[in-house]
Amino acid sequence: MTTFLHTMLRVTDPAKSRAFYEALGMEFRRESDIVRDGNHEATLYFFAFPGEDVELELTYNTDGRSYELGTAYGHIAAGVDDLAETLAALEQEGIRPEREPYRVREGGSLLCFVQDPDGYRIELIDRSGA
Known part of the structure; x- marks a missing residue:
């Protein structure tokens, strides 16, 4: 049996990234060098x-390598x-949506x-189904 374990993203500022993902409701589990x-x-x-x-x-490279956000990346949902x-709570942390919430199709999720x-x-x- 195969199971999905994780997705990895490279970050440039671990403290800012941690604050962002914790503001989204994620919990910090562990770190490893x-x-x-x-x-x-x-x-x-x-x-x-x-x-x-x-x-x-989230991977923070310390070996001098640099990297760019690739054009093949889409998003995490x-x-x-x-x-x-959720947006009101994120606003308190200075996190704003790219644009106002919307529906992709009639009857679809916000x-x-x-x-x-x-x-x-x-x-x-x-x-919520709203």
């Missing part, structure tokens, strides 16, 4: 929504109980996108 041949290459930070096993791995309430400190897009989908 990557050391090869005595050289520290990266620190991994794992987050998940409470009660879920699937994790988000998270279901929220009340989109308006959704919007926010961006983390590195520009990764996070889709928030209202699960």
Whole structure:
């Protein structure tokens, strides 16, 4: 049996990223250093929504490599109980949606996108049925 374990994103400021993902309701699970041949290459930070096993791995490289947000990346999606309430809480943390919530099709879920400190897009989908 195969199971989905995690998705990894590279970040440039672990403290800002941690604050962002915790504001989304994720909990910090653990961190782990990557050391090869005595050289520290990266620190991994794992987050998940409470009660879920699937994790988000944020990787902070310390070995001098640089990277850019690729054009193939789309977004991560998270279901929220009340989109308006979630956006109000995020606003308190200085996190604003890219645009006002909308529906992709008539009768579809209300959704919007926010961006983390590195520009990764996070889709928030209202699960209340409103």
